[in-house]
Amino acid sequence: VAVVTEAGSLHRTLTVIDAHSDILIDVTDGHTRLGDRYEPVGPTTSCVRGQVDIPRLREGGVSAQILAIFVHERFHGNPLRRALDMVAAFYRELEENAGTIVLARRTSEIRRAKQEGKVAMLLGLEGAEPLGTDLALVGVFYGLGIRVIGLTWNWRNAAADGWDAAPEPGGLTPLGMAVVEEMGRLGIVVDIAHLAKPGFWQVLEASHGPLIGSHCRTGGGWHSLDDDQLRAVGSRGGVICAIGVKQPNLAAIVDQIAHIARIAGVDHVGFGADFYGLDLAPTGLEDATKYPALTAALLRAGFGRENVAQIMGGNLLRVFDAVLR
Ligand SMILES: [Zn+2]
Numbered sequence: 001v002a003v004v005t006e007a008g009s010l011h012r013t014l015t016v017i018d019a020h021s022d023i024l025i026d027v028t029d030g031h032t033r034l035g036d037r038y039e040p041v042g043p044t045t046s047c048v049r050g051q052v053d054i055p056r057l058r059e060g061g062v063s064a065q066i067l068a069i070f071v072h073e074r075f076h077g078n079p080l081r082r083a084l085d086m087v088a089a090f091y092r093e094l095e096e097n098a099g100t101i102v103l104a105r106r107t108s109e110i111r112r113a114k115q116e117g118k119v120a121m122l123l124g125l126e127g128a129e130p131l132g133t134d135l136a137l138v139g140v141f142y143g144l145g146i147r148v149i150g151l152t153w154n155w156r157n158a159a160a161d162g163w164d165a166a167p168e169p170g171g172l173t174p175l176g177m178a179v180v181e182e183m184g185r186l187g188i189v190v191d192i193a194h195l196a197k198p199g200f201w202q203v204l205e206a207s208h209g210p211l212i213g214s215h216c217r218t219g220g221g222w223h224s225l226d227d228d229q230l231r232a233v234g235s236r237g238g239v240i241c242a243i244g245v246k247q248p249n250l251a252a253i254v255d256q257i258a259h260i261a262r263i264a265g266v267d268h269v270g271f272g273a274d275f276y277g278l279d280l281a282p283t284g285l286e287d288a289t290k291y292p293a294l295t296a297a298l299l300r301a302g303f304g305r306e307n308v309a310q311i312m313g314g315n316l317l318r319v320f321d322a323v324l325r
Helices: 002-013 023-028 054-059 079-096 107-116 136-143 174-186 197-206 227-235 250-264 288-300 305-323
Strands: 017-021 064-070 101-103 119-126 146-150 189-191 212-218 239-243 269-272
Touching (some): 002 305, 023 079, 054 288, 079 119, 174 197, 227 250, 250 305
16 A cells, blocks of 8 residues: 555656557547547457547646557558648647647657646657658658657558568668658657667667657567667667557566666666557556556566656656757
């Protein structure tokens, strides 16, 4: 009970940042609204919707959420159009929820949102498909507020190969290298989640600032990062965020966080639930209201208060401070 109480009071003081959610897909398709508390039929553990929304983020004490713009294969005929539809859907939500959320383009906006009791929303592109082969679109998306870009999902595109690109994933194309360079020039955070290994090492070489992995697995399997990759991101000042969904329970999430902290350093670990990514949520972290339970679990696992603050968002904030302007 003492740990729970301590965790609760600590949690409220933290700048909690969740590095990845796919809820904009469902918002764009009209299945839910950011401001609605979607109530699934039955427990959230058996439903892929209702994991995150503004009411739940506020209840869970989350200060900032990265919202992914992910273009599904069925829109690959015109991925730019779909991405713009998703941006437009976000801006509609921003207008309607002006009292509770802000679009954050720099860290001062995250800090101000925290002071005002609002949730800061950052926009991220998950996959460079909407850019096509047009480098100038990086600046257009920057103008729309996009501050994080991952070059790929699991597939191949004009910029790079994703983790599952057939038959054998390769690295970045010259366009992909140019996109990374342009991101550095503008001040956009590089996200390496989903990128195939050859591209990962090229991105590390081509980029200058710290980078992030917004929702990552370790220990082998589906787009998992090996220890060399964890160490490399750490040595560059970056942050690897352990993923929430597809994990069985809170303990498994804490194990992944502990592993990343052990290999990359506690300064280089964060968390990205991947809520609304069409995967089931873990027991103990069924939805965004449960973030205080993650803080409590980290304290119980032996992390000190300072380290818990770093893991829950402080480390990501440091990267945003370094990259965003
Ligand atoms: Zn993803």
